[in-house]
Amino acid sequence: MIIVRISRRKNPPGPPGLPFVGNLFQFDKANPHIYLWRLSQKYGPLVYLKHGSTPILVVSSTKMARQILKTYDLSFCTRPSVVGQQKLAYDGIDMAFSPYNHHWIQMRKICVLHLLSPKQVSSFRSVREDEVRRVIDKITISRSCNLSDIAMSLASNLICRVAFGRRYDDDEYDKLRFDRLIMEAQALMVSFYFSDHFPVFGNWVDKVSGLLDRLQKNCKELDVFYQQIIDEHLNPSRPKPDRQDIIDLMFELLKHQSSSSSSLHITMDHIKALLMNLFVAGTDTVAAAVVLTMTALMLNPTIMNKAQTEIKQLIGNKGTVDEDDIKKLPYLKAVVLESLRLxxxxxxxFRTQISNQHCTIDGYKIEPGTSVFINGWAMARDPETWKDPDEFRPERFTNSSWDGGVFEMIPFGGGRRxxxxxxxxxxxxxxALANLLYSFDWALPSDGDNDGVDTEALPGLTMHKKNPLVLVATPTGCI
Ligand code: HEM
Structure with a gap:
């Protein structure tokens, strides 16, 4: 039950800031989720910060997250409008960084009904099985492997084949170009733009610092890259593909849009903005989930053993785990959920309160336009929600029907967005995990260079390990 307190205090508690800049320079950009978790331990589940002129509400408990993502979902379903993200999203005509408006509703509909529907996801099953098989073959040859790199190229290949029907590492030049462009775009998305926090000064500071030129250059190069892929699809001599990729599907919608009732007029820029979303939102996250789960298993060998036993008992000497098998591996599924929790x-x-909406959370009136950071890392460590929250214990999920719709953990966010x-x-x-565990036993390299497995993260929207996960794989003999 939410306690509604009539409070005289205007804002939730938080660390004192400096005049004009507020808490901006106290913010730990390297590990923001850990810094904000520590603040929540001191000030509680709602913390108030100010970055320049932007008020920020930090949410760190299930109870408060439910308020934002469910009770007041409509009030908080827009995104902060920040320079880097808006520019890379063709001025917000994408889905992930678009403000909440009619355009976003239409884009979201297209995505959910046509591009990422369960039917569409299962139509890419053979792509996933093929890419995972290639990874296993590669590791079988090399044995000692950088799993961080392998997971990243697996996820990139998956998204490239789903989005535009081509593997991204077939051509070394294309691979390097794609990696460089996407890495630069991700860095620019989370860079500090003075104009985001002090809009009254215009953008001259970002111009002088060279950041806007860098952003402009990256946007132009990405645009050329997207256009090249689109042109390949428009080429009349292109061989008929086995299955439609996302660009084919978007072209189909584009062809039929004059006869449809949808009021969204799809242009090439919409397609490009959506491609950017898929690369940014669908590559890093999957790669990080694979690496972080393997990291957790290396830190908990008994659990790794139990997961391997379950898989080997089901698969025997079949040689590979396919997607039908996954449904029959409840412990593996529980391992993945526990990893997504911790x-x-x-x-x-990141959300923002829509400017004409007013609401009161836990007795505090939240100003329209407030940015909200919901800290999933802190929620996973909340002892009010989880018993022994710091322990990696998949058994929490072995009898669970978790489907993303409850707010104890929010690895995929929640509500409309x-x-x-x-x-x-x-x-x-x-x-990917089922096959890695089925095909190999895993150990740390014994070259004296290894300091064990750690969970330190790099700065960015997605949690990548600071130190790559380098392991030695010994074939289990099942393949
Ligand atoms: C393990 C993998 C993944 C994780 C952990 C993850 C996590 C998230 C999270 C936390 C959000 C923000 C949700 C919110 O604001 O409530 C999000 C949004 C989004 N994700 Fe994922 N994601 C994953 C995979 C994918 C994949 C494979 C795709 C597409 C191919 C994708 C596309 C998107 C898009 C387009 C959005 C923006 C939605 C909007 O603003 O309306 N994600 N994801």
């Missing part, structure tokens, strides 16, 4: 790949969820790629993300992660 190490959410996207630990912070919850992740539309959850189905694809989960099955890709489960399939």
């Amino acid at each position: 190490y959410p790949p996207a630990p912070l969820i 919850g992740c539309p790629g959850m189905g694809m993300g989960l099955i890709s992660t489960e399939l």
Whole structure:
């Protein structure tokens, strides 16, 4: 039950800030989720910060997250409008960074009904099985492997084949170009733009610092990259593909839009903005989920053993785990959920209160336009919700029917803006892990260089390990 307190205090508690800049320079950009979790331990589940002129509400408990994502979902279903993300999203005509408006509703409908529907996700089953098989073959040859790199190229290949029907690492030049462009775009999305926090000064500081030029250059290069893929699809001599990819599906919608009742007029820029969303939202997250789960299993060998035993008992000497098998592996599924709880790949969820909406949370009136950071990392460590929250214990989920719709944990967010790629993300992660565990026994390299397995993260929207996960794989003899 939510306690409604009539409070005289205007804002929730929080650390004192400096005049003009507020708490901006106290913010730990390297590990924001951990910094904000510590603040929540001191000030409680609602913390108030100010970054320049932007008020920020930090949410760190299930109870408060439910208020934002369910009770007041409509009030908080827009995204903060920040320079880097808006520019890379063709001025917000994408889905992930678009403000909540009629355009977003139409884009979301297209995505949920046509591009990422359960039927569409299962139509890409053979792509996932093929890509995972290639990974297993590669590891069988190399044995000692950087799982962080392997998971990233697996996830990139999956998204590239789903989005535009081509593997991204078939051509070394294309692979390097794609990696460089996407990495630069991700860095620019989370860079500090002075104009985001001090809009009254215009954008001259970002111009002088060279950040806007860098952003402009990245947007232009990405645009050329997207256009090239689109042109390949428009080429009349292109061989007929086995299955439609996302660009084919978007072209189909584009062809029929004049006869449909939808008032969204799809243009090439919409297609490009959506491609950016799929690359950014669907690649890193899946790669991070695979690596963080393997990290958790290396730290908990008994659990790894139990998961391997379950898989081997079901699969025997069949040689590979396919997607039908995954449904019969409840312990593996529980391992993935526990990993998503304790190490959410996207630990912070960013929302903004719509400017004409007013609401009161836990007795505090929230100003319209307040940015909200929901901290999934902190929620996973809340002892009011989880018994022994710091322990990696998949048994919490062995009898669970968790489907993303409850707010104890929110690895895929929730409400109107919850992740539309959850189905694809989960099955890709489960399939990759099942095959890694079935095919190999895993150990740390014994070259004296290794300091064990850690869970330190790099800065960014997605939680990537700071130190890559390098392991030695010994074939189990099942393949
Ligand atoms: C394990 C994998 C994944 C995780 C952990 C994850 C997590 C998330 C989270 C936390 C959000 C924000 C939700 C919110 O604000 O409530 C999100 C949004 C989104 N995700 Fe995912 N995601 C994953 C996989 C994918 C995949 C595979 C795709 C597409 C191919 C995808 C596409 C998107 C898009 C387009 C949005 C923006 C939705 C909107 O703003 O309306 N995600 N995801």
